[in-house]
Amino acid sequence: MPASERTPQVAAGGGPLRLRPYTVNDGRTRPRLDLERTTLVRACRTAAHPPQGAPERSDAFELCRTGTLTITEIAGRMRLPVQAVKVLVADLITEKFLMTIAARQANAKDPAILRRVLAGLEAL
Known part of the structure; x- marks a missing residue:
């Protein structure tokens, strides 16, 4: 069930219970792999x-099963800090659930690419 559909736990004060992001990763704050914010990730077909x-x-x-996403996109959709998602994704890559995809070299000044980047940023 996606995070957005889960019933949030309620703290004593009536607001949603917020956990520190590092609790998602058993207290770890550094990923096992060197991943950039722009690293492209998708689910392994063998999983x-x-x-x-x-x-x-x-x-x-x-999220990665439905398409190829960057670490930043995953973090935005999950509403988690990018660093916490890097640790999470690195673990899933190590365990063969996710894989990185080599980015195609493209002209960074191409208007079509710039429009897609802007649309992606606006969606976050």
Whole structure:
């Protein structure tokens, strides 16, 4: 179930219970792999089932199952800090649930690319 559909837990003060982002990664703040914010990621076709454990693991996997996303896009959709998502994604890559995709070299001044980047930023 995506994070947006889960019923939020309520804290004693009536607001949603917020966990520190590093709790998603068992307290780790550094990824096992060197990943950039712009690293492209998608689900491995050989992964027959979602990863077990924290719900964020399966959420990230499901997002990447529907298409290729950057680390920043995953973080935006999951509403988690980019650094926490880097750790999460690095774990899923190491466990063969996700894989990185080499970015195609493109002309950075191409208006079509700039429009797509702007549309992506506006969507966040």
